[in-house]
Amino acid sequence: MDLIEIKDLSVSYKIGYKNIKILDNLKLNIKKGEYVCIVGSNGSGKSTLLKAILGLVPYSSGLISINCKKSKISYLPQNSDILIDFPATVSEIILSGTQNTESIFPFYKKRDKLLADDAIKRAGVDSLVKRRFGELSGGQQQRVLFARAICKKPEILILDEPCTGLDPEISNSFYALLNKLNKETHTTILMVSHDIDSVKKYATKVIEINKKIMFYGTTREWLKMKTDG
Amino acid sequence: MVKNENGWLSYMSINEIIEILSYPFMARAIIVGILISLCASLLGVILVLKNYSLIGHGLSDVGFASISIAVACGFSPIYLSTPIVILASFVIMYISQSKKINGDIAIGIFSTGSLALGVIVTAISNGLNMDVYAYMFGSILSMNNTDVFMSIILSAVVLTLFILFYNRLFIVTIDESFAKSIGINIQFYQFLISLLTALTVVIGIRMMGTLLISSLIIFSAFIAKKFVRSFKSLMFLSATISILCFLIGVLVSLLLNIPTGASIVIVNIIVLIISFIISKISDSISLCKN
Ligand SMILES: Nc1ncnc2c1ncn2[C@@H]1O[C@H](COP(=O)(O)OP(=O)(O)O)[C@@H](O)[C@H]1O
Ligand SMILES: [Mg+2]
Numbered sequence: 220m221d222l223i224e225i226k227d228l229s230v231s232y233k234i235g236y237k238n239i240k241i242l243d244n245l246k247l248n249i250k251k252g253e254y255v256c257i258v259g260s261n262g263s264g265k266s267t268l269l270k271a272i273l274g275l276v277p278y279s280s281g282l283i284s285i286n287c288k289k290s291k292i293s294y295l296p297q298n299s300d301i302l303i304d305f306p307a308t309v310s311e312i313i314l315s316g317t318q319n320t321e322s323i324f325p326f327y328k329k330r331d332k333l334l335a336d337d338a339i340k341r342a343g344v345d346s347l348v349k350r351r352f353g354e355l356s357g358g359q360q361q362r363v364l365f366a367r368a369i370c371k372k373p374e375i376l377i378l379d380e381p382c383t384g385l386d387p388e389i390s391n392s393f394y395a396l397l398n399k400l401n402k403e404t405h406t407t408i409l410m411v412s413h414d415i416d417s418v419k420k421y422a423t424k425v426i427e428i429n430k431k432i433m434f435y436g437t438t439r440e441w442l443k444m445k446t447d448g
Numbered sequence: 449m450v451k452n453e454n455g456w457l458s459y460m461s462i463n464e465i466i467e468i469l470s471y472p473f474m475a476r477a478i479i480v481g482i483l484i485s486l487c488a489s490l491l492g493v494i495l496v497l498k499n500y501s502l503i504g505h506g507l508s509d510v511g512f513a514s515i516s517i518a519v520a521c522g523f524s525p526i527y528l529s530t531p532i533v534i535l536a537s538f539v540i541m542y543i544s545q546s547k548k549i550n551g552d553i554a555i556g557i558f559s560t561g562s563l564a565l566g567v568i569v570t571a572i573s574n575g576l577n578m579d580v581y582a583y584m585f586g587s588i589l590s591m592n593n594t595d596v597f598m599s600i601i602l603s604a605v606v607l608t609l610f611i612l613f614y615n616r617l618f619i620v621t622i623d624e625s626f627a628k629s630i631g632i633n634i635q636f637y638q639f640l641i642s643l644l645t646a647l648t649v650v651i652g653i654r655m656m657g658t659l660l661i662s663s664l665i666i667f668s669a670f671i672a673k674k675f676v677r678s679f680k681s682l683m684f685l686s687a688t689i690s691i692l693c694f695l696i697g698v699l700v701s702l703l704l705n706i707p708t709g710a711s712i713v714i715v716n717i718i719v720l721i722i723s724f725i726i727s728k729i730s731d732s733i734s735l736c737k738n
Contacts, residue, residue, distance in 0.1 A: 273628075275628055289631035290630060292631075293629075293630070294626065294629040299623060299626070300622075300626065301622055304673070306676045306677060306679055307622055308679075311618070311679055311680070315622070318632070319631070324612050325613070325615040326615065351678075367626075
């Protein structure tokens, strides 16, 4: 049994009275510990696929089964819902990433605080913890949300273009950190990325989509296909 | 202000106020008022940040309808308005979430419909009698033992639920899709927020009246928002502002002999204006520094 199994998945959005098919008959299996990158042009349905896996958008047909606890999945969205003028500090936001649905009353325990501290160090946001989230730069906010996503030590980490708007140096340290998580703790990584260099360097598998799956296989096969034309 | 025997308007003297404050009905009123202010201000933080603040307004009109029905039938309004307002809050939340109807429109339909119903019931039964008038504008000093008892119980329910679910309410308020992605049942929390709002409106009506209760929910959170960095300090500041405005409002209402609810609203508005000036001044000071 693979970690994520997707069969005949179709997703449509209702726009006015019309149903527009965004994803058409996808089939995918992702194994534990893989580092999978999703590529494709703008509007090809990459974010929609992630959202369907996370249960954020309903799907019209097919089956998605995820063989780990829901609380072991973490997500870094392409655009977060957090409003700029929302009064919350960086540390409040990161700590909230430790919440899961296993306890009914979500009080933070000592362990949660340690996990958050660890994530803060890994994401390099130590100096920001007391700041108000809304006053940070876009790149800093992204790092904070990254810390929130990794702090509960997820089994599956789903990221949607995590490095857009970051300078190259920070992007590289991001990818290195992801790679470390993937190698050391066997965190399965499923990431939408436009950064071909990092895909080449770290990904074990590549999914290319454009409404349908155009390619799904190892990174080497994908590169070969691209150079062969 | 009251007319004294010479026909002149006069203010209440300090001695008279001290005497009034020592009456047991006054002590009860202040305890209940503090509890209501606390509930409204904490909940207000969530409603203001989530742009749900109109819900309180819609529910207070539903409260008006249920109270006029209760008064017409001759039983204690709080027993009828509690279930009706809770039910209405669920229906409003359900309709706003279904996305087919805009939430504001749903609230607009509910509140005008309720007002119309309330006015018709009142007109048919007795006309605008003293009871209905008291519920429209609030009369904290005329609370009976049932009112006090129910207010304390309901505030305790609101505060307990709020504290138990504080961290969840935070995550649902700040980032709904992240909360959903980690498996949190968003709908449950939307209904919890509705329930808490309904309870706060029901207990707040006695003090503020149906016409003014929603202001108690909105003001303090809105004022506090400009001055804080964290969610937790927003809660504390909102609660503090709300309780202080309540106490000052009661005092002013006694001094000038004006209705308590209206007096609390005016105090809130004055604090809002002052806070606006302070934040403008501190903005320009920090601009000068840079
Ligand atoms: N909530 C939505 N309602 C309607 N259409 C949407 C919605 N979200 C995305 N779409 C449409 O679905 C298509 C795929 O979007 P998306 O998955 O975000 O693409 P990508 O992430 O690959 O750029 C786009 O054409 C977009 O306009
Ligand atoms: Mg996208």
